[in-house]
Amino acid sequence: MMQAPPEQQDSPRPHWDRRFPGRFQWELDAFAEAEIAPSIDPKALASGRLDLSFEWPIGDKRIPLRAIYPDSYPRLRPHVYLTDPNFFPKRHYSPLDGNLCLLGRDTRQWSSSWSVPELLRNQLQAALENGPHEDPQGEPAEVWWNQCSRPDSYCLIDSDWSLLGVKAPGRMKLAYSVRLGHKSGEFVFCAVVKYVLDADGKQVAAWSGSMPAALQGDAVKEIEVTWNRSEGELLPKPSLQDQNIGLDELLNCRTNPSALFELPNSRRGQLHAFLYPTETQFRKQGESWLFVLEAGRRSAFYPNKKAPEPPDAFIIRTLRAGHQDLISRAPATSGLSTKSIALFGTGALGAPLTIELARSGVGELKLLDADVVEPGNTIRWPIGSSAWGRTKTQALADFIALEYPATMVSYVNHALGTFVPQTEFGDFAALDETIAAVDLVIDGTASFGTTSLIQDQARSRSRPLIALYASPSVAGGVVALFMPNKGCPVCLEWAWEDERSGISPPPGMFAEAEMIQPTGCAERTFSGTFFDLQELSLQAMRVVAGFFAGGVPQSSSVVYTLAFEDQDGYACRRGAKTACRLIPNAHVTSKRLAFGPNTVVAENRGGSTVSA
Incomplete structure (x- = not known):
């Protein structure tokens, strides 16, 4: 890392400084006025991107932050990340990388006349302390899980289901199809939850919607898997510290693992389902599902075998496709x-x-x-x-x-x-x-x-x-x-x-x-x-x-x-x-x-x- 770059015209600088000459130095001057000396990533700067690391004071604390400026800056906002999970707040951040939600998604909330120091002075403390002035927008945990999901794969649920109070663990039946992706050659898994049974075997939810194209035809099969319930919200762990985003710990706590089923390329699969509470709309608690598919050779699922290769774990995107889900936008x-x-x-x-x-x-x-x-x-x-x-x-x-x-x-x-x-x-x-x-x-x-x-x-x-x-x-x-x-x-x-x-x-x-x-x-x-x-x-x-x-x-x-x-x-x-x-x-x-x-x-x- 290095301090502020020399001011020569031919020295490395962000792409956007060529469109708005002097903006780079103006941004660094704003940090200097705030008595902050950010470190600049030299590799990023050599490629035309500005990546700053620094600590920002709030009270008696110094909050470790990282600011990344997109090529579209200053028309569009910079991204500010918390780099220490110990400072992660309860809201207004991505649990994957600590990206802070300092402003709502509406691009008009960002002013191109602001610098990062001004943005932090205006918004950081309220975001960390869950201030009263926030966009009326919920933060469903499935959004973060879905960002880590397997491409083109999904499992359909219905938002009208209300299952947090039912007796768990239970079973569920899914209709599914598996195919190889045209370009990637990797398997694509698509499914819908047909019905859910509680711990006593009583049906507590059933699919009433239509079947999408991926789940029509002779290639569709059915499986019955175990589902578990978490009393607290399930969030992925920061991927910077744990490339498995916390799946190992989650899978080790499951009960009654499901049966294996066939996947392409001589692999086997095992699907796990977790029900958990989350905010589904602004200040409104609801529920969501997390589907994890383990895939590997048959020996990977039998730990008593000699030196088995562990299965890979994939997030299957959770999609809401009940009747009300399909018309909620209109x-x-x-x-x-x-x-x-x-x-x-x-x-x-x-x-x-x-x-x-x-x-x-x-x-x-x-x-x-x-x-x-x-x-x-x-x-x-x-x-x-x-x-x-x-x-x-x-x-x-x-x-x-x-x-x-x-x-x-x-x-x-x-x-x-x-x-x-x-x-x-x-x-x-x-x-x-x-x-x-x-x-x-x-x-x-x-x-x-x-x-x-x-x-x-x-x-x-x-x-x-x-x-x-x-x-x-x-x-x-x-x-x-x-x-x-x-x-x-x-x-x-x-x-x-x-x-x-x-x-x-x-x-x-x-x-x-x-x-x-x-x-x-x-x-x-x-x-x-x-x-x-x-x-x-x-x-x-x-x-x-x-x-x-x-x-x-x-x-x-x-x-x-x-x-x-x-x-x-x-x-x-x-x-x-x-x-x-x-x-x-x-x-x-x-x-x-x-x-x-x-x-x-x-x-x-x-x-x-x-x-x-």
């Missing part, structure tokens, strides 16, 4: 898991909406379309080359089964307006199968005739309809919620003609669209981008969530008009909402028949049963 979607939705048209509008509905946890999706994914579709379709040559409905269903398995997807491959003699499967059989027993119908076909047909069927079943489509030039679009007997697509056409309605069509609604025929394609299609069209899909998702949350008045239909270009043709994003109190459906037929030309204009918006 409570507005909490009611969607019990809802069933029919969606017609899985093109550039319907497909991203389908995925958003599954992402938001809709319980059931029923799709209808007959189109096939072609490579050219990829530019405005949410799934890439893995879907080429497949029907859009099945490609979406398989994607959702892997990524959002809580949503059940069924589909009908049928083009409305056609008839297949071989199956005698007509339009109304397809409509009945798709719309039966759903809570909401969505039309993404962008075809006026098809929209009218679907609206008739939805209304006859007293189901609301959401229709979404872009203007022919894709300069704007509409998302409309039609309540049964409270308006319809033809009512909207009339409202556009009536200036008193206050409802304006989107930009380009009645403009001639430039159609293109891609090479090898049997029909023309519109020209437009996914990032514009997706705005309509996202707005439709907002309408769905608001409808089921009660945020949309159900006494009238609602029309949302979106514009993607301003009057000068420049890209923009804006939308308007209008309550659509339109004429009753009883008067629609005569109005529509008397206004044939407007109907013809409306038919020009799309063309086919499905969106391209």
Whole structure:
């Protein structure tokens, strides 16, 4: 170690001092003013990084600290570490390396005008003494354990379980899969706790969620292991002093070791589970699990053998994946898991909406379309080359089964307006199968005739309809919620003609669209981008969530008009909402028949049963 470096311009200095010349010396001057002489790591400085070690006085104590300045300093904060575990506080630090939480995670809490001495004067004592002014953020111990976990491996639990009061130790059954990593060649272990038994063999918790992609298929196996409970919080020990972060001591205290199971490369595994109390939210005590997997040759688990090689111990990341865990970041979607939705048209509008509905946890999706994914579709379709040559409905269903398995997807491959003699499967059989027993119908076909047909069927079943489509030039679009007997697509056409309605069509609604025929394609299609069209899909998702949350008045239909270009043709994003109190459906037929030309204009918006 050495003291402050010479001030020559060509001497080693941090990378950030080249962007902010003089900042390095300014930082050292701040230490000098505080009467602190930090030691500088010369190897780190030679590589352009500043690493300081020093003692900071608090009362009659001198606290051993280490400050490391990132390359992004002073835009982003330096890291300050306690280097002696004897000074570790109860909160606001990482038990792995003593990294102190002097500021909250919000980068605005750090000022680039501060030096490390000023940061310490302002924050150190409060952090060490658990001062009253802190970010309202809990410190779950699993965060630290997970930082040490085996890459790509995990075990799923449910935060709704409450097991600290049950009789321990007990047993638990897990479904698991093991594979070799594509790049590392090391094993990847994925599991879910299916149920937990107490010491008397009584089931005290069970998994009710869906299975992720890694735990689907014939490769999934089951094991039963022992779990133990700790009365105190389990924290890893500082890795600077103990490379095993305290696992040896923990494993030596376990009871009834679990049975061995097969791992790749002729290795055996033994899984251990520990339940312990921890802070799960700010000032709220809860519980967490620690899963440790020992892996080695078979002889490693039999200490009586001659000179056995001890097994390696790995942390398996604890992940929370219960129903409440999955919706906790978006409570507005909490009611969607019990809802069933029919969606017609899985093109550039319907497909991203389908995925958003599954992402938001809709319980059931029923799709209808007959189109096939072609490579050219990829530019405005949410799934890439893995879907080429497949029907859009099945490609979406398989994607959702892997990524959002809580949503059940069924589909009908049928083009409305056609008839297949071989199956005698007509339009109304397809409509009945798709719309039966759903809570909401969505039309993404962008075809006026098809929209009218679907609206008739939805209304006859007293189901609301959401229709979404872009203007022919894709300069704007509409998302409309039609309540049964409270308006319809033809009512909207009339409202556009009536200036008193206050409802304006989107930009380009009645403009001639430039159609293109891609090479090898049997029909023309519109020209437009996914990032514009997706705005309509996202707005439709907002309408769905608001409808089921009660945020949309159900006494009238609602029309949302979106514009993607301003009057000068420049890209923009804006939308308007209008309550659509339109004429009753009883008067629609005569109005529509008397206004044939407007109907013809409306038919020009799309063309086919499905969106391209």
